[in-house]
Amino acid sequence: MKVDRLSDEIWKAIVSNDASYDNVFFYAIRTTGIFCKPSCKSRIPKKENVYIFQNAEEALSANFRPCKRCKPTDERLPDQTWVDQITDYIDRHYPENLTLQIIAEMCHGSPYHLHRTFKRITGITPSEYIQQRRIEKAVKALIETDQTIQEIAKSVGIPNTPYFITIFKKMKGKTPKEYRYIKRNLHLHRGATK
Template identity: 35%
Template sequence: MIQLSFEEMWERIIECDSKYDGLFYTAVKTTSIYCRPSCRSRKPKKENVTFYSRMVDAEEAGYRACKRCRPESEHSPNVAVVRQVKEFLVQHHKQKVELKDIAVHVGLSAFHLERLFKQDTTVTPRAFLEKVRIDRAAHLLLHTGLSNLDICYEAGFHSPSNFYKVFRQAKGLTPSDYRKTIQPKEENQTQ
């Protein structure tokens, strides 16, 4: 299982975040359907959601693939390796990760790996890793009392200045302002 909490996966599906497609699936008890994180269908109630890291597990539990986001139709020949790279980056986001480490992990050349990952996801592995760190930081800002400095390292950034810069670029707010301004979204968006 990937190292994302229920809350973090919930936040990804509320944002219809396609960057996490392939990493986990959202199964909804009331409809018996499972979706990709990016599915744009109406959001389920939180208490009806179960997350699965594999489609086969959702199907064995009696869920059918959503007809809108079609999670079962991932036809790119690179699906498996892209998923492996995403899992590796999520699991190692706290560490310093070089492209060559990922390449060794999946058994491809760094050049080939980067090209293939970008083809399927539109971003480089490095940009994906940065996004994972930003998402983790945003989550911690909203759901914990940790200081900005603790969150910086907890999310895998290696210096506060880099953290502030990257976070601000992504969110348009400093970490402190983000914490003050943004409310967790689930209350007003679910139906």
């Protein structure tokens, strides 16, 4: 049964990673969808995002996933499940400053292990995946909006416009301006021939 109120004692146990509370309760984090043992060394969550469960089964039945770092179910999370969790986190946070360290903390693993596992499962690094997501979103904005290149670059998490243009050209073979011009003229040409 989920405990709605977080007592000072429970919160102190989470903040201090007190192993004496392991298996007394488990805590889940609403924003990540992960649950942990009190002793977990992951980043301390915001208090308002924490749910408390008496056992791992309750957290699982509430659709929380076990932490890769502290293994609250004493089972190893399958790598594909963990990579799905990582890509989901990146998909929701791609415009932010995402470092490997931040992703590892939010997805409860070590940066090295996360990088290695992600590349083995997906064939690309987390950094490459982030850039792909950013460029995909930039393409959509170039075609569907009148935002400037600078505004689009900033909105997808690459505030340095020349760097954004370089990455875009490397991935798409054209600058953002050329890409927009071609796509819009192609669209206009198709509309005129109908």
